[in-house]
Amino acid sequence: MQESPSQPVRGQYLISIATYMRPDGLKRLLDSLTSGDEIADVVVVDNDPDGSARTIAEQHLAVTFYAIQPDAGIAQARNRGLEYFTAEYDGIIFVDDDEWVEPDWFIALVSYLESSDSDVIQGPVITCLPQDCPTWIRRGGFFQRERVASGTPLLSAATNNTVLAREAWVRAGEPRFDPSFSETGGSDWDFFWGLRRSGARIVYCNEAVVSEDVPASRLSAKWLVRRSMRSGIVHSRVRLKYRDNPYRALVRGMPRAGYYALLFVRGLVFDRIIAAKPFTVVSFEIGKILGLLGYRTYEYRRTNNGAPVA
Incomplete structure (x- = not known):
């Protein structure tokens, strides 16, 4: 097992955010992205054809690109973000619009990618339960994802806190997210599973932390x-x-x-x-x-x- 180093970032990176009708969450995420020292380009892909995220995205200092993906589907929105993943970038980072990042998150995630022989790095997501969360959910430890040591190999990854090296993506044939998973979920698991099958190495970085809230609609058996x-x-x-x-x-x-x-x-x-x-x-x-x-x-x-x- 390796421990995650902290060192200056050498490459240029793109942060891709797919969003759909979560203006408050999107703003909180963008605000958190400006709290660190490192700068990356940010693309916000709005999956609302009416462009409900336009005002927030175009006025926020963190955002470099704003695009509307009118075709409904999370895979379609993620694929639109990949259109901005050009040769000028060394890697693309995926993070969800209901999350926020720690000030040292970017350096922890990217420096680990650059210092290791890995192609994809997945970081932990800490879930914050609301005050009125049912007691049985809190006592049982629900919503808390298991954390493992940095360097632990993974079978696949999710787009909630992940960086992908461009070289590995190109080597795999520049794959896209499969739209057949859009309504069911799992297009990210499918995407990264395919990358691993093509030879990419996926590992965990325990130090690159993001957090998320749980909406009340999910607090049920x-x-x-x-x-x-x-x-x-x-x-x-x-x-x-x-x-x-x-x-x-x-x-x-x-x-x-x-x-x-x-x-x-x-x-x-x-x-x-x-x-x-x-x-x-x-x-x-x-x-x-x-x-x-x-x-x-x-x-x-x-x-x-x-x-x-x-």
């Missing part, structure tokens, strides 16, 4: 089950797409699911607690089965008024 199952579905879909032993992964996951199911029951009976990891693992493994059967959850499908379902 129904949402948590659906999200974990969706992750399992995406996992199977991606393995099927790349012919990457999806059925072997399912068989290997069955004992794991059984073990965590027992832990889940034990927690309920003896500790009177719904623990996040057993809950999530069992739901994830069920999702893997559903994914192989062709089942889909449409987490990002928009309603008639344009708002996302979730």
Whole structure:
């Protein structure tokens, strides 16, 4: 395992932000990007055809480019950001519009990329629960992603706190995010899985921290089950797409699911607690089965008024 160094950044970087009807979150993120010492170009891709983010983006000092992607879909918005990823940049950083970054985030993330032999660096996301969060969610440790040591290899990555080296992207054929994942979610997992399969090395950097809030609509068992199952579905879909032993992964996951199911029951009976990891693992493994059967959850499908379902 490596420890993340802190040293001057040598390359030029582009920060890509896909946004959809989150003006307050977008402004907070952009404000946080100006709190550090390093400067990167920023492209804001507005997935609202009416351009609801235009005023914030065009008036903010952090923003270099603003673009509207009228075609609905998170993959389409991410792909529009890739159009700005030209040869003048050494890497592209993806961060979500409901997050904010720490002052030393940029240096930690990028200097680790430059000093290691890796092609993709994923950093941690710290979830901030609201004051009125249900007690069982807080006690169980839900929404808190597992953090591992810097240098830990990863199978894939998400676009919530990640830098991708241009050289690796070009070497892989300049891939794009798959629009078939736009309404279901998982286009980022598919994208980075494909990059790893092409030879890119993906590792974790524990020091490059971003934070996020949890909206009230997600504070329910129904949402948590659906999200974990969706992750399992995406996992199977991606393995099927790349012919990457999806059925072997399912068989290997069955004992794991059984073990965590027992832990889940034990927690309920003896500790009177719904623990996040057993809950999530069992739901994830069920999702893997559903994914192989062709089942889909449409987490990002928009309603008639344009708002996302979730």
